[in-house]
Amino acid sequence: MDQSAQPARHLLKGLRRLVNDIRVSSTENGSGLTDVVCGTTALLSFGDSAVSYCGRSIDDLTEHPSFERVLWLLLHQSLPTEEELSDSCSIMADSAVVDPSAFQMVSHLPLSARPLDVFPLCISLLSFFDPTPQDSSPEAARSRTLRLLAQLPMILSAGFGDTFEESSLRPTELSAEETELSWAGRLLHRLRRTALRPSAAEDSAMNTLMICQCLTEMRPACFTARFAASTTTHILAALQSAATVFVSQLRNDPYLWTSELLKNFRDPGQAEAWWRRREGQPMPFGFSNSNNDLRADILAETVLTLLGSPDRIRLAGCAARLEKILATDQYFPTADWVSTKVMTLLDIPPERQSIVIGMARLVGWSAQAIEQQASGLSLLPRLNYGEAEVAGEAEVS
Secondary structure: HHHHOOOOHHHHHHHHHHHHHHHHHHHHHOOOOOOOOOOOOOOEOOOOOOOOOEEHHHHHHOOOOOOOHHHHHHHHHOOHHHHHHHHHHHHHHOOEEEEEHHHHHHHHOOOHHHHHHHHHHHHHHHHHHOOOOOOOOOOHHHHHHHHHHHHHHHHHHHOOOOOOOOOOOOEOOOOHHHHHHOOOHHHHHOOOOOOOOEEEEEEHHHHHHHHHHHOOOOHHHHHHHHHHHHHHOOHHHHHHHHHHHHHHOOOOOHHHHHHHHHHHHHOHHHHHHHHHHHHOOOOOOOEEEOOOOHHHHHHHHHHHHHOOOOHHHHHOOOOOOOOHHHHHHOOOHHHHHHHHHHHHHHHHHHHHHHHHHHHHHHHHHHHHHHHHHOOOOOOOOOOOEEEOOOOOEEEEE
């Protein structure tokens, strides 16, 4: 064979290097922050047999569910003593007072306002009544989180246009029977628009739900909370930003869609017929081809504690039929799907269920913001400006 027909070795080497450089450049320019590690977290971990918050198994945290206990764990990264937990619960109960002027503002919102859109608005409004606006210490941040959680259920119900004349509820302060409920039970009491006090099983189920939903993988709202916390000194800015991103991503509210879907089925047969009519279209929300988040299993067990009426049994049966069909194709319910099932069984109106998720996540956003500030790691972006082809313009990459 004529060796002169072969490319020179140095040319081959140069071509290989050029192709490799092009591939690297293409990956770097098209991936954004994909695979870029900005830091580490001690808040959430996934093991082979459990999900853990701050090193504590979610199974243990939901054995006797107390959202206040998990709230302390996430904000302090250690479990509270009985005295600390009692003090924290007392602070939240004492802080559950909304200034009448704030109540008046939200009570004049149009009735057409989407309930979820009221969520970030109420966070912003309550920030104006912060008693220590200049204190940016971690302890002040924790106190602000407690006050927000105490006040939000009341101001939200006012923003929704709920009436209280025929109820023991009061718009600006806790009623006597509400003080006997856990914080999650009080939220449930407010959101479902009824004077009927939640049962012990319902209170426990609501606590389990909030615990399972308070921390997620690094989603946009979580990153927003961390970004804001790394560039500002006030945690309310981080929470306002995270809540706004959370709401913006739910323009087509999947929790509302799922809840209304389940409520409209008359029986499991109709649920199966609905699925068959989809002719191979995937389930748009709530199922995954992996089953590695055991929080869905915990919530599924919680469902069984709420089957106290024919309507609830029917709804759970319809959901179970869909889950069985999808399991044949190796699709499994996620924590979001089972959470929607729990919230529907708890009689939370479909349009308000995303509020529950947002309220739970607010605790996670607070914990992530505090952790980010403590790390000292700035997430400020850096832009690269290059020469543009047209004079007077700059190209940003």
